[in-house]
Amino acid sequence: MALxxxxxxxxxxxxxxxxxxxxxxxxxxxQRGDHVVxxxxxxxxxxxxxxxxxxEISDCPPEREMDMLLATGEQVTIALLAMAIHxxxxxxxxxxxxxxxxxxxxxxxxxxxQEVRTDRVSEALDxxxxxxxxxxxxxxxxxxxxxxxxGGSDTTAVAVAAGxxxxxxxxxxxxxxVYSADPxxxxxxxxxxxxxxxxxxxxAATGARVLQLRSVEFARNHGVVLHVRSSFNDNPGTIVRxxxxxxxxxxxxxxxxxxxxxxxxxxxxxxxxxxxxxVFGRLADANVNVDMIIQNVSEHGTxxxxxxxxxxxxxxxxxxxxxxxxxxxxxxxxVDESVAKVSLVGAGMKTHPGVAAxxxxxxxxxxxxxxxxxxxxxxxxxxxxxxQVGTAVRALHTAFGLDEGxxxxxxxxxxxxxxx
Amino acid sequence: MALxxxxxxxxxxxxxxxxxxxxxxxxxxxQRGDHVVxxxxxxxxxxxxxxxxxxEISDCPPEREMDMLLATGEQVTIALLAMAIHxxxxxxxxxxxxxxxxxxxxxxxxxxxQEVRTDRVSEALDxxxxxxxxxxxxxxxxxxxxxxxxGGSDTTAVAVAAGxxxxxxxxxxxxxxVYSADPxxxxxxxxxxxxxxxxxxxxAATGARVLQLRSVEFARNHGVVLHVRSSFNDNPGTIVRxxxxxxxxxxxxxxxxxxxxxxxxxxxxxxxxxxxxxVFGRLADANVNVDMIIQNVSEHGTxxxxxxxxxxxxxxxxxxxxxxxxxxxxxxxxVDESVAKVSLVGAGMKTHPGVAAxxxxxxxxxxxxxxxxxxxxxxxxxxxxxxQVGTAVRALHTAFGLDEGxxxxxxxxxxxxxxx
Numbered sequence: 001m002a003l004x005x006x007x008x009x010x011x012x013x014x015x016x017x018x019x020x021x022x023x024x025x026x027x028x029x030x031q032r033g034d035h036v037v038x039x040x041x042x043x044x045x046x047x048x049x050x051x052x053x054x055x056e057i058s059d060c061p062p063e064r065e066m067d068m069l070l071a072t073g074e075q076v077t078i079a080l081l082a083m084a085i086h087x088x089x090x091x092x093x094x095x096x097x098x099x100x101x102x103x104x105x106x107x108x109x110x111x112x113x114q115e116v117r118t119d120r121v122s123e124a125l126d127x128x129x130x131x132x133x134x135x136x137x138x139x140x141x142x143x144x145x146x147x148x149x150x151g152g153s154d155t156t157a158v159a160v161a162a163g164x165x166x167x168x169x170x171x172x173x174x175x176x177x178v179y180s181a182d183p184x185x186x187x188x189x190x191x192x193x194x195x196x197x198x199x200x201x202x203x204a205a206t207g208a209r210v211l212q213l214r215s216v217e218f219a220r221n222h223g224v225v226l227h228v229r230s231s232f233n234d235n236p237g238t239i240v241r242x243x244x245x246x247x248x249x250x251x252x253x254x255x256x257x258x259x260x261x262x263x264x265x266x267x268x269x270x271x272x273x274x275x276x277x278x279v280f281g282r283l284a285d286a287n288v289n290v291d292m293i294i295q296n297v298s299e300h301g302t303x304x305x306x307x308x309x310x311x312x313x314x315x316x317x318x319x320x321x322x323x324x325x326x327x328x329x330x331x332x333x334x335v336d337e338s339v340a341k342v343s344l345v346g347a348g349m350k351t352h353p354g355v356a357a358x359x360x361x362x363x364x365x366x367x368x369x370x371x372x373x374x375x376x377x378x379x380x381x382x383x384x385x386x387x388q389v390g391t392a393v394r395a396l397h398t399a400f401g402l403d404e405g406x407x408x409x410x411x412x413x414x415x416x417x418x419x420x
Numbered sequence: 421m422a423l424x425x426x427x428x429x430x431x432x433x434x435x436x437x438x439x440x441x442x443x444x445x446x447x448x449x450x451q452r453g454d455h456v457v458x459x460x461x462x463x464x465x466x467x468x469x470x471x472x473x474x475x476e477i478s479d480c481p482p483e484r485e486m487d488m489l490l491a492t493g494e495q496v497t498i499a500l501l502a503m504a505i506h507x508x509x510x511x512x513x514x515x516x517x518x519x520x521x522x523x524x525x526x527x528x529x530x531x532x533x534q535e536v537r538t539d540r541v542s543e544a545l546d547x548x549x550x551x552x553x554x555x556x557x558x559x560x561x562x563x564x565x566x567x568x569x570x571g572g573s574d575t576t577a578v579a580v581a582a583g584x585x586x587x588x589x590x591x592x593x594x595x596x597x598v599y600s601a602d603p604x605x606x607x608x609x610x611x612x613x614x615x616x617x618x619x620x621x622x623x624a625a626t627g628a629r630v631l632q633l634r635s636v637e638f639a640r641n642h643g644v645v646l647h648v649r650s651s652f653n654d655n656p657g658t659i660v661r662x663x664x665x666x667x668x669x670x671x672x673x674x675x676x677x678x679x680x681x682x683x684x685x686x687x688x689x690x691x692x693x694x695x696x697x698x699v700f701g702r703l704a705d706a707n708v709n710v711d712m713i714i715q716n717v718s719e720h721g722t723x724x725x726x727x728x729x730x731x732x733x734x735x736x737x738x739x740x741x742x743x744x745x746x747x748x749x750x751x752x753x754x755v756d757e758s759v760a761k762v763s764l765v766g767a768g769m770k771t772h773p774g775v776a777a778x779x780x781x782x783x784x785x786x787x788x789x790x791x792x793x794x795x796x797x798x799x800x801x802x803x804x805x806x807x808q809v810g811t812a813v814r815a816l817h818t819a820f821g822l823d824e825g826x827x828x829x830x831x832x833x834x835x836x837x838x839x840x
Binding site for chain 1: 436439440470473474476477478479481482484485486488489491492495496498499500502503504506507513514516519540563565
């Protein structure tokens with residue numbers, strides 16, 4: 001008998017019919033003899049509707065009260081899903097985040113899970129019930145209702161799976177799994193069967209939207225095997241787990257892209273020790289997230305500093321940079337919002353030199369100019385013109401033999417080895 | 421500094437504008453220097469919409485899950501109301517029933533409050549916050565979410581007021597207070613300024629819909645002073661409190677009516693000891709509520725037994741009575757759904773004989789035929805034809821001098837004294 005945690009997002013529970021379909025899927029798992037826990041999000045657009053109501057009343061509602069409000073969304077889903085299972089003749093019990101023992105810190109609207117007390121879930125499972133847990137929400141030790149922010153329901157599912165020692169945490173979504181590239185851009189992208197935590201982390205961090213970085217990190221830290229799959233069919237999806245000898249390591253697992261960032265450049269900053277620390281210290285103080293950083297010293301004793309930041313942080317970034325420019329006596333700053341980041345991710349990169357050279361060649365052949373470059377041991381990212389993102393992703397997907405049906409291309413060993 | 425609990429029903433919080441109006445009213449009370457607790461219901465039709473969703477999924481959803489679902493309605497209201505108060509520049513905190521310490525038994529959908537642990541509410545009040553509590557819901561000692569059933573939010577308000585030792589529990593509604601009769605039937609009915617718990621209980625039990633019997637009982641048992649008033653204006657409403665020497669006792673406080681019951685008659689039941697116990701034991705077993713009972717022995721050694729019961733219970737009543745008729749060898753049974761109950765309520769009845777005689781005379785003069793009669797020490801009720809309910813209520817309202825502007829009529833002492 002296995003213990004399975006299944007997580008269903010908002011689109012998977014968006015209507016009465018969808019709820020009944022999820023109920024049947026849970027019952028099927030139960031009938032295979034497994035212990036079954038479901039973690040669910042708010043139905044369809046419910047969260048947006050609640051947000052809208054709040055904004056009718058206040059431009060800036062207190063975060064504690066936002067959590068009080070938004071937590072009702074998942075509570076409605078769990079109750080209706082339990083009813084659906086009962087109506088099909090099976091036993092189920094719904095549990096709020098608080099009841100399921102999801103203990104969080106008190107950072108309202110973006111709380112972190114501190115602990116999962118699984119006693120109540122375990123009791124219900126032992127009593128033969130399908131257990132339905134409200135995702136996205138927790139309770140502080142002081143009894144305050146919190147929400148977990150972006151990717152919260154996935155994180156709840158992984159945390160419950162970790163707490164229970166589940167055999168697998170299935171993340172149901174509206175796509176078949178993790179793809180080698182966004183199928184809307186690369187029509188012959190293929191579904192990845194197995195991917196390591198490390199690769200999935202890099203993919204999530206660079207634009208793969210099917211899993212949130214946060215839940216993958218949680219899964220890696222607790223050794224929870226993830227299975228990303230569709231709630232609309234029974235196809236096997238993508239398994240995310242620890243890399244081991246049995247996992248065939250593709251050199252490149254996927255090509256990701258991200259158009260949510262902007263590039264900021266500070267011109268002619270005096271080139272003296274501590275300047276970069278000063279600039280990025282100020283940005284951190286202003287709560288601006290910084291992704292890639294490049295600094296180039298010119299011949300005139302000044303330097304240009306460029307960085308990328310989420311467009312969501314741009315208002316704060318402009319203010320902070322404006323102050324930095326004045327204080328350091330730099331010439332000024334520019335902001336480019338029409339940039340995209342294209343990334344190549346693959347654990348095999350570590351042992352196959354020449355990937356970077358091949359990547360740059362492929363992009364050059366496609367007439368894509370590189371604006372910034374950054375790397376990790378299993379990832380290479382380039383910032384390019386946003387208008388070329390489709391061209392770039394398709395060129396890389398083809399060059400590295402990722403197109404469905406193609407033979408995996410060998411990477412030629414090169415003197416300038418390694419991924420960078 | 422006084423401590424005030426204010427309860428707002430669904431129509432009082434039915435829109436963003438109404439919520440802001442309630443927020444302003446709470447702030448005004450706070451600015452008068454009082455400690456303020458608000459108890460609120462779900463907004464407008466929210467509860468009905470949730471019920472509808474549940475019934476789309478299941479004809480007979482588990483009661484535990486209904487409570488899980490319905491409790492979200494009040495949770496949305498408390499969050500939005502707290503936001504509204506914040507947006508007007510004042511401090512507020514919302515608390516679910518669980519957080520406010522409303523401990524209930526585990527009778528889902530109709531739970532009874534067992535205890536109110538007011539620590540958290542008191543702390544928030546001491547911190548200068550307006551405290552907003554979700555009505556209608558509780559938590560069992562085992563951590564299960566319950567709802568309190570009909571009149572639940574009023575009961576929450578009274579229970580919180582009792583727990584805190586509040587000076588007054590204000591029940592805000594869409595009418596100005598408790599009236600001497602339903603103003604839709606008696607246009608010159610007057611608002612009652614003060615009424616005793618006993619009278620209010622009789623009025624609530626016989627059809628006055630502004631307060632639920634249950635919350636009045638709770639208030640009486642804990643000595644909570646109620647003030648029933650309108651959320652649409654600042655007029656003083658009706659005070660409900662312990663009768664004492666300072667309260668001028670009207671002979672008759674009000675005329676109530678109720679068309680929600682049906683009359684069932686079992687014909688020609690053998691007249692022998694234990695028959696009534698048998699009949700009503702069976703009805704109790706079938707969970708049928710019985711209001712008035714009449715038994716008349718005929719000359720043939722058989723008897724007719726009539727009783728009234730809520731129309732909601734009629735399906736169960738018919739089944740139970742059908743079995744009784746067969747088992748006892750009665751002739752059959754009839755059901756009359758077009759009956760109404762008209763009641764006269766007044767604490768002064770105890771000391772003023774002749775009220776009953778005057779009531780029957782007034783009804784006779786209005787050509788209203790009496791079908792059944794029942795009394796308590798401060799109430800007389802008659803069952804009549806439903807078509808005559810308006811005529812009967814108006815006739816009694818006038819006969820007992822209750823019409824606005826009229827002089828209170830003296831009741832003539834009569835030999836057949838007392839209320840009955």
